[in-house]
Amino acid sequence: MANRNTVHLTDDQLGDLREAFENLDEDGNGRISLTELGRALETVGLKMPGYQLRDVISKFDTDGDGCIDMTEFKRLYEDEKAKRDIGVTFKKTVKAREGVDTLGGSSKASVEGTTHSVRKGETVAFSNWINTNLKADPDCKDVLPLNSESNELFERCKTGIILCKLINKSAPDTIDERTINKTNLSVYRRHENLTLAINSAQSIGCSTVNIGPDDLDAGRPHLVLGLLWQIIRIGLLSEINLAHHPGLIHLLMEGETLEDLQKLSPETILLRWVNYHLQNAGQDRRIHNFSEDIKDSEVYTYLLHQISPKDKGVDLSPLREANLLERADCMLSQANKIGCRSFVGPAEVVEGNSKLNLAFVANLFNNFPALEGVDENMELDIKEETREEKTYRNWMNSMGVSPYVHYIYNDLTDGLIVFQLYDICKPGVVDWKRVISKFSVLKANFQKIENCNYACELGNKLEFSLVGVGGKDIHDGNQTLTLALVWQLMRAYTISILSGVSTDSKNAEKAILAWANERLNKEAHFTSFGDKNLSDSVILIKLIEKLKPNGVDWKLVNQAAHSEEEKLANARYAIGIARKMGARVYALPEDIVEVKQKMVMTIFACLMARDTSATNGQKLTTSMQA
CATH class of the missing domain: 1.10.238.10 (EF-hand)
Known part of the structure; x- marks a missing residue:
């Protein structure tokens, strides 16, 4: 490496x-x-x-x-x-070629002359998807429908409202609607919305490296499209799993277990799903990708015929077309009969645009999985992803690790993701010469364990608490011990964002606690991040107002919240206004209501990072000396 x-x-x-x-x-x-x-x-x-x-x-x-x-x-x-x-x-x-625009880079990170390709197909696809999914939203009535043949998409995303709404479509309730600025959209209020959108997108697993509110407000197409694709993709793939579709057990191959299926990425599951229906259609053909293998529309034609309700009249007539573009158009007319002509046009099919074809197939699956039922007498031990696991997974993906993490207990077993996270938390700490990035067939397990041993060694170097955690535990996907390592990586990252602060992790939490109470200035007080007085979010909201005067609408806060529902409403609002002011909060409202000490600490740490008085570590130093 x-x-x-x-x-x-x-x-x-x-x-x-x-x-x-x-x-x-x-x-x-x-x-x-x-x-x-x-x-x-x-x-x-x-x-x-x-x-x-x-x-x-x-x-x-x-x-x-x-x-x-x-x-x-x-x-x-x-x-x-x-x-x-x-x-x-x-x-x-990027040479000018059909279906591709070239745009000069203009971000601070760009070099003069850098160009980015913007596929017109993606602009059309995402515009149409937004039109379809947000058309009933009253807050979008003045900006929709988007003209998919123009650059309206980039212009109308500048307010941040479309982005926020789309995030909630892909991951419901991520953003509290009350925190979105919907009127008087000055530059400042647009900037707040865009900041809210970016930080909320990160919280659901989008990588927003080098994407800032100014980039989106400038309507930079390659950045807008990149963010939109991540948001849409998360929504399309979020339910392609056993927990939501037990019928996926029919995709198991001989000798495989449920656990093997849980380890598969949604993309791989979709490939199997297509092949499953090809087999049921009596076809020998199989696909291995969403580019080369689907260009002639034959696979799609058989798939649509197989999964569509019989009363929709979907047939195999596209196969009579010799011209591939005409065949693709005819095939998409069949898809339109079941309301699934989305993401691709004939050109995207024939060119094999893998991104948009993946989206097309995912949308087909979500609407018409057409899987056989599961025997009621069959006991399935399907474990749905926990809230904690999902938070950690989203955090890792938002860091831009590669490959994308789908299942924590499988995707960290070679150590490579862990090393990337170490390098983000403390740049330079990883000796890449010791990392094995390509594994031989005969020695793969040994080499992966060797990587994981080094990962644990690095954890000890950074003073992680890894008693009883060995490389083999990470390689074997031991759930408790893997979570212990990932939490400490997330904690190390959270503390590392306290810009200019020089302190060890043992004292950091005490310092954050002291800082928060000092900033509250005796208007409120809490003794620890597990203090039950935090459960209604009122103390947290008071702190946010101290950091951003006039940033809280107290009419929206229930200061006498007692029920879980009332507390959750406050927590959603608190997280929303924290993200809106620039805090990269990954915790969930439930974490606050249940006073999950670890996650509550991360919220306060993120707020401290946004506190201008903490710049250069002055506030932290004062807090630690107190």
């Missing part, structure tokens, strides 16, 4: 590399086949003849497994960068 000191790419260049990689990494496992490497490199401006590509492959595919991960892709790019004038190459990265 490349040492972080060798990375010389700008943030925008790195973002383009990651986008090129992820567009081909359709199952989200963090690897692409070497047969697709040429395409990925060409996307970022490195076109190579076949013989040269073979030489590059032999250099970087050290174990001969036919795959390459993101870190190796970046290393490969940097290696080639040294051989040619990449400054010029990047200016010409």
